[in-house]
Amino acid sequence: MHRYRTHTCGALRPSDVGASVRLSGWCHRIRDHGGVLFIDLRDHYGLTQCVVDSDSPAFKAANAVRSEWVVRLDGRVRTRPAGTENPELPTGAVEVYIDELEVLGAAAELPLPVFGDLEYPEETRLRYRFLDLRREKLHANIMKRGAIVDSLRRRMREGGFFEFQTPILTASSPEGARDYLVPSRVHPGKFYALPQAPQQFKQLTMIAGFDRYFQIAPCFRDEDARADRSPGEFYQLDIEMSFVTQEDVFQAVEPVLHGVFKEFAGEKRVTDVFPRITYADAMLKYGVDKPDLRNPLLIADVTEEFADDAVEFKAFKGVIKSGGVVRAIPATGAATQPRSFFDKLNDFARAEGAPGLGYVVFEEVDGALAGKGPIAKFIPAPILTRIAEKTGTKAGDAVFFSAGTEAKAAALAGKARIRIGDDLGLSDKDQFAFCWITDFPMFEWNEDEKHIDFSHNPFSMPNFDHDAFLALGEGDDAKILDIKAFQYDIVCNGIELSSGAIRNHKPEIMEKAFAIAGYGKDVLEAKFGGMLNALRLGAPPHGGIAPGVDRIVMLLCEEPNIREVVLFPMNQRAEDLMMGAPSEATPKQLRELHIRLNLPEKKA
Numbered sequence: 127m128h129r130y131r132t133h134t135c136g137a138l139r140p141s142d143v144g145a146s147v148r149l150s151g152w153c154h155r156i157r158d159h160g161g162v163l164f165i166d167l168r169d170h171y172g173l174t175q176c177v178v179d180s181d182s183p184a185f186k187a188a189n190a191v192r193s194e195w196v197v198r199l200d201g202r203v204r205t206r207p208a209g210t211e212n213p214e215l216p217t218g219a220v221e222v223y224i225d226e227l228e229v230l231g232a233a234a235e236l237p238l239p240v241f242g243d244l245e246y247p248e249e250t251r252l253r254y255r256f257l258d259l260r261r262e263k264l265h266a267n268i269m270k271r272g273a274i275v276d277s278l279r280r281r282m283r284e285g286g287f288f289e290f291q292t293p294i295l296t297a298s299s300p301e302g303a304r305d306y307l308v309p310s311r312v313h314p315g316k317f318y319a320l321p322q323a324p325q326q327f328k329q330l331t332m333i334a335g336f337d338r339y340f341q342i343a344p345c346f347r348d349e350d351a352r353a354d355r356s357p358g359e360f361y362q363l364d365i366e367m368s369f370v371t372q373e374d375v376f377q378a379v380e381p382v383l384h385g386v387f388k389e390f391a392g393e394k395r396v397t398d399v400f401p402r403i404t405y406a407d408a409m410l411k412y413g414v415d416k417p418d419l420r421n422p423l424l425i426a427d428v429t430e431e432f433a434d435d436a437v438e439f440k441a442f443k444g445v446i447k448s449g450g451v452v453r454a455i456p457a458t459g460a461a462t463q464p465r466s467f468f469d470k471l472n473d474f475a476r477a478e479g480a481p482g483l484g485y486v487v488f489e490e491v492d493g494a495l496a497g498k499g500p501i502a503k504f505i506p507a508p509i510l511t512r513i514a515e516k517t518g519t520k521a522g523d524a525v526f527f528s529a530g531t532e533a534k535a536a537a538l539a540g541k542a543r544i545r546i547g548d549d550l551g552l553s554d555k556d557q558f559a560f561c562w563i564t565d566f567p568m569f570e571w572n573e574d575e576k577h578i579d580f581s582h583n584p585f586s587m588p589n590f591d592h593d594a595f596l597a598l599g600e601g602d603d604a605k606i607l608d609i610k611a612f613q614y615d616i617v618c619n620g621i622e623l624s625s626g627a628i629r630n631h632k633p634e635i636m637e638k639a640f641a642i643a644g645y646g647k648d649v650l651e652a653k654f655g656g657m658l659n660a661l662r663l664g665a666p667p668h669g670g671i672a673p674g675v676d677r678i679v680m681l682l683c684e685e686p687n688i689r690e691v692v693l694f695p696m697n698q699r700a701e702d703l704m705m706g707a708p709s710e711a712t713p714k715q716l717r718e719l720h721i722r723l724n725l726p727e728k729k730a
Contacts, residue, residue: 127148136173153165163177165177165197184227204222275342287338309719326657354677356692358700365378371628375626376562380399413538416622419619428454436508451531460524468524484501495507567581567608578607580639626669
């Protein structure tokens with residue numbers, strides 16, 4: 127017989143009744159029924175109920191064990207007594223009568239229980255992460271993560287992609303988030319950087335002629351934690367393709383994500399064909415470039431209606447005269463809501479820094495549409511009708527208004543749209559709703575520094591005639607600010623899974639793009655000379671994307687925090703409480719690295 131087990135704790139079935147078996151695992155739960163002990167024994171594979179009574183030679187040893195002790199036990203499989211079966215367990219029809227028990231690893235008093243799903247402080251959970259990982263839900267999340275990554279890999283290979291590994295120790299990136307730096311012992315005063323992403327390496331792989339690349343890539347960024355982003359490190363499905371258009375990237379990536387979500391979504395629906403939404407439409411209709419399409423409400427621009435001379439609402443008139451806009455958020459069926467519904471939305475708007483949310487409730491009076499509410503009396507009936515037509519509302523609905531600069535009005539309207547949809551129960555949460563966001567602006571006006579700057583990714587190819595782009599000069603600011611980039615995001619349920627782009631593979635176009643943004647050729651050469659040299663030696667058109675693995679798993683596990691799907695996450699301050707990282711270096715280590723510390727003074 128094997129030293130530790132003949133079966134796992136999830137393997138025994140009625141066909142094993144009568145067999146002598148050996149199991150090893152953790153004592154999940156112990157129940158004392160007066161001379162009869164029930165031990166639920168757990169391992170990675172499942173749970174088996176084991177029984178021992180005072181007639182067994184193992185009773186004394188079994189009576190001494192406690193929760194989370196690791197034991198090996200021998201016994202006979204028998205059918206559970208009628209009425210005590212557990213249909214929730216694969217092993218729920220049988221139990222093991224214990225003949226012998228050996229303690230393999232005793233456990234001290236637990237800082238947090240493994241049995242049950244009680245909430246515990248983050249510090250405790252992270253300091254004792256190995257205990258936290260024994261809990262059923264978190265254990266299942268981590269296993270599901272592994273299965274999702276396997277599925278992603280399989281689907282990428284089926285799509286003709288080959289997996290590559292790019293360097294972890296590389297050069298510091300001058301753009302993006304802060305790098306994690308690694309001092310070099312053999313090159314005093316010089317530092318490696320951990321890659322924020324394999325961006326340049328995957329582009330160089332295309333320039334090297336490998337055509338279709340993917341990698342489950344570790345990325346490192348010294349930035350603050352968020353609910354959907356781990357501090358320090360994260361993983362992404364990094365993809366790059368040669369000789370492709372934007373549509374080719376969509377056609378390659380969409381089946382992979384659709385297939386993975388379909389495989390792991392359970393009863394939830396998954397978008398069959400991902401709609402394409404331009405950045406401009408997203409900002410107008412959803413107030414954000416990460417729209418949650420589970421919510422059916424669409425924002426409309428009603429600036430023209432409130433600018434009409436017949437409208438007497440001076441607050442919005444003033445906003446419009448100063449260059450602002452007015453956005454309308456429909457609230458289907460809101461007319462039946464109590465006054466508190468409207469008051470809470472006004473409080474919400476004030477908490478967002480706005481004076482409030484004006485609103486109109488539509489009703490039918492003598493067969494015609496009429497409005498009531500704080501600002502309805504300032505809006506003539508014909509204008510109300512136009513607002514109703516633009517927002518798709520009718521009698522029994524309401525419309526809320528957000529006014530301000532275009533950016534502020536859109537942001538408040540976008541948040542209000544989500545709040546209204548949730549409060550009215552309009553959002554269909556039983557789905558994974560995907561979309562592509564396209565046509566991001568290449569440039570934007572930097573109001574603080576009074577010049578044109580890059581809007582998003584400076585290395586995207588402009589969606590503009592190349593000769594005309596090279597000919598742009600002074601006085602062409604309006605044309606420049608209207609240029610779109612071959613840049614795209616993929617969004618699911620209001621969460622951005624990834625940004626991607628068709629890359630700027632022509633050095634002269636790249637030089638021109640940076641010149642427009644105020645960067646001289648010398649700056650470009652100093653910061654990106656290696657990439658430019660590669661582009662000058664025969665670069666194919668190429669593009670890619672990098673969906674976040676952690677965010678994909680978070681969605682499929684229906685977890686609000688990424689910590690729940692990462693094996694060993696750090697806390698909000700980028701500390702590993704379990705392993706004690708970051709830690710101080712010894713004087714010897716610092717001498718070897720030629721480093722002298724210049725620490726900030728401690729506050730009194």
